[in-house]
Amino acid sequence: MIRGHMLSKAMLPRDEELGKKDDDHRYLPARRSGWSIWNHTFRWRRRRLLLVVAGLFLGYMVWNSFIGQREVALDFMGNPIVPAVDPADAYNEPLEPTGPPPGIHVPRETRPHTFDGQIRFYRLARTLRKAVHRTDGYDRTNRNVLFAMSSLKSASNLIPMICEMSKWSRNHVHAAFFGREDIPLDTLLKINGVDGVKCPAMWHDARPDYMEYSSDARAQSAVIGALSHIHSFLHPQAAIVDDSMLENDYFARGVRNKTDKLGIPLIEIPESKWEDFMWITRLDAGSLRHWHSPAVDIMIQVPPDSSSVLRLMQSIKAADYKGLTPPRLIIELPAQLDESVKRHVEELKWPPRDGHSQAESGLVVRRRIANHRSTQEDAAIRFLELFYPTSTVNSHVLLLSPQAQLSPRYFHFVKYALLEYKFSAFGTHDEASRNLMGVSLELPSLLLDGKTTLTPPGVKDMLTDRYEKLYPKTPSSPFLWQAPNSHATLFFGDKWAELHSFLSSRVIKHQSSTKPVSRAKLVSESLPAWTEYMLEFMRARSYTLLYPAKSAEAMVTIHNELYHVPEEYAVRSPDETKPNTPPQADEPFLRGDTPPQQRPNNPEPPVIPGSKPLHLALPFEGDLPELQHLPHLLYDGSIITPGKASNIAQNYATTLQKEVGGCTIPKGKHRKVVHGEARDLFCFEDDDEGDWVDDxxxxxxxxxxxxxxxxxxxxxxxxxxxxxxxxxxxxxxxxxxxxxxxxxx
Structure with missing residues (x-):
């Protein structure tokens, strides 16, 4: 009997005249049972059963994979989650293939860079998963800093910086190796003498499989992919590389492209200059995140018939700017100009250019129409109009006297101080930081009166004993002083804009007053007139400048032999030689009893040479101390506690409002203070009730x-x-x- 429905249809005749039908050949048992009905109706063939089982298994795997990826992608604000398993179990290093890729013949001497296969990272996940929780890597703002090494040469340059930054414990330091060399990471660290205890950085092997055989395109893609993984797990605030990466084009292109897209500041250390940049290891991640933010303008006022500025210009050109963005130069020339100065300015190419670089000119030259005797007010106005910040956060000005000579390391210090005191994540929110107006590069020998000797405070005068214990041989300390400096000072952009507002209101009030008040002059006439206005402003706001510690070598030297008296004080009429004579043209400040010296006798210490790294030239091993720990000096040189400074400033501001600002202060009220402006120190006719607020x-x-x-x-x-x-x-x-x-x- 032929059994099987399909077979019977194919073999038996279908002619109606034969008298038989196909269904007569179906076998039907005499007595049907339940099982036989089931077996007959739902008969599964073996092939169909196997296909169904395979389909179910495949569907299960796809569904499980989809759910796993969905959880990893969305569980924590779009960041991958870390399963509660040992990473060594999930990512077993021995699974990484060894030897050349399949189908590639390896020559004895060189390895061809031709492999373009799929990229797999067998070693990176293990260390990233260990580091993510220890360093708050999932947070967008954290303390993570990444060093990226592209070769064995790059590793030898950066490892000293990596270990130095780890020692200061201000950041979570991560070091990733992207090189082509087939050398285990542990061996690389051992060769460079890295001690895990003395150098507690976190090391990552960011090389994929077959890196030593990879083509340049695959190697560049591997760098981009590894940086993507590092960013997902760690969110580094800055990436630090060295110029030796340029020897590996794939790495330079990959790291520049990816850090730019991810918004990670890329800090490039010039080749063989790692020791000169050791000071960046003292900065925290908040400062390094703003590495490219601050911009500095240098402002120079050249006096008439003076060639002293040539020495200053030469020292500016000879300074070290490698790895940094050079400042812009703003030079004001007099009407009667020395021929050598004129020729030098015409030939000056700024900023310094490498090769045939066509960078934009960073030189701004202004020249006066005529030199004539100006009042104190006119001189101060002309000075402040030379610069105004494009951004009160990122734009700053470095004022230099024509008699100055700079150290080759001066701009390293300017960059260091800006990043530390304006952008530090954990050191810019205290009162001392808010009241810091700028940083002086020079330590004067006299007080503002030009007569009394300044006695700099020592380490024992600091408000903490930490530095005295750690550095007992350091005699002098940096300090905060409520006094302007016209020789070499970096002024912060926000404070300069506020000073601009103060002088504007001060001049308007003085000129509109029917009976202007001429106040006693506290600043020597050897300093320009704007310093007197700045002193008023600093005293009313309790602002200070940071002055350096006394040392054998200085960041800047002020020479005496070509000194010029400020133009507004250069000529004196016979009546002005008499004590307490009213000033001409109703000037705001009384003139001194005697004319200023034609040549001061200030000390001229040698500048810090270019051969000495900055961190070795500064006290406390190059660590800039926190401002709230520094001694605080009033304008007269007396040391006070920071708590008293605000009360003294408030009392002085009230006096200034009454005597200069023309204010009659209602009981229980005070002037409304607008952030970044100084109009509250003055009262005008257009003021209304909204300008006064209740105490x-x-x-x-x-x-x-x-x-x-x-x-x-x-x-x-x-x-x-x-x-x-x-x-x-x-x-x-x-x-x-x-x-x-x-x-x-």
């Missing part, structure tokens, strides 16, 4: 100050957690509300 208690004042701190932090991209210690001290309802609104709590 509030001290707790609300502190709360509003903290609120401004948090606003500044958000504008600079700084972590709000840096402000927790200060915010937690608030006790008022307003302060607590600020905490809740800003999300710090």
């Amino acid at each position: 509030i208690n001290d707790e609300l004042v502190k709360a509003r100050a903290r609120e401004q701190l948090l606003v500044d932090a958000e504008s600079k991209g700084l972590p709000l957690t840096a402000f927790l210690p200060e915010v937690e001290t608030a006790t008022s309802t307003r302060a607590r509300k600020v905490v809740v609104q800003t999300g710090v709590a």
Whole structure:
């Protein structure tokens, strides 16, 4: 009997005349059971059963893979999650293939860079997963800094910096090796003498499989892919490489392309200059994140018939700018100009260019129409009009006297001080930092009166004993002084704009007053007139400049032999030689009893040579101390506690408002303060009731100050957690509300 439906249809006749039908051949048992009905109706063939089982298994694998990827992608704000397993089990290094890729013949002497296969990272995930929780890698703002090494040469250059930064413990230091060399990472560290205890950095092997055989295109893709993984796990605030990476074009193109797209600042250390840049190891991640943010303009006023500026220009040109963005030069020339100065300015190419670079000119030259005796007010106005910041956060000015001679390391110090005191994530929110107006490169020998000797404070005068214990042989300390400096000073852009607002209101008030008040002059006439206005401003706001510690070598030397008296004080009428004579043209400040010296006798220490790295030239091993730990000096040289400085400033501001600003202060009210302006120190006819606000208690004042701190932090991209210690001290309802609104709590 032929069984099987398909077979019977194919073999048996279908003619109706034969008298038989196909279904007569179906076998039907005499008695049907339940099982036989099931077996007959739903008969599965073996092939179909296997296909169904395979389909179910494949569907299960696809579904499981999709769910796993979905969880990894979305579980933590789009970042991959770390499973609770040992990474060594999930990523077993011995699984990485060894030897050449399949189908590639390896010559005895060289290995061909021709492999373009799929990229797999067998060693990177293990270390990234270990580091992510230890360093808060999933947070967009953290303390992670990445060093990227492209070769054995690059590793030997960067490893000293890696270990030095790790030693200071201000950052979580990560070092990734991207080179083509087939050498284990542990062996590489051993060759370079890296001690895991003395050098607690986190090391990552970012090389894919077959890296030594990879084509340049595959190697570049591997660099981009590895940086993507590192960014997903660590979110580094800055990436540091050295110029030896240019020997590996694939690495240079890959790292520049990817860091630019990810918004990671790329810091390139010039080749063989790692020791000169050792100072960056003292900076925290917040400062390094703004490596490319600050811009500096140098401002020089050339006196008439003076060639002393040539020495200054030569020292500016000879300074070291490798790895840094050179400053812009703003030069004001007099009407009567020395021929040698004119020729030198015409031939000056700035910034310094390498080869045939066609970089934009960074030189701005202004020349006066005529030299004539100007008043103190005119001289101050002309000076402040020479510069105005394009950004109060990132634009700053370095004022230099024509008698100055700079150290080749001066711009390294300027960059270092800017990043530390303006952009540090954890050191720019205290009162001393908010009141810092700039940094002086010169330590004067006299007070502002030009007669009294300045006695710099020592390490024992600092507000902490930490530096005295760590550096007992360091006699002198940097300090904060409520005094302007006209020789060599870096002024911060926000404070310069506020000074601009102060002088504008000061001049308008003086010129519009029917009975202008001429105040006693506190600053020697050997210094320009604008310093007197700046002193008023600093005293009213409790602002200070950071002055360097006394040392055998200086960042700048001010020479005496070609000194010129400020133009506004150069000529004196016979009446002006008499004591307390009213100033001509109703000038705001009384003239001194005697004319200034034609030649000062200031010390001229040698400048720090270019052969000495900056961190070795500065005290405390190059560590810039926190401002709240430094001694605080009033304009007369007396040391006071920081707590008293704000009270003294408030009393002086009230006096200035009454005597100069023309204010009659209502009881229980004070002038409304607008951030970044100084109009509150003066009263005008167009003022209304909205310019006066009620006095509030001290707790609300502190709360509003903290609120401004948090606003500044958000504008600079700084972590709000840096402000927790200060915010937690608030006790008022307003302060607590600020905490809740800003999300710090």
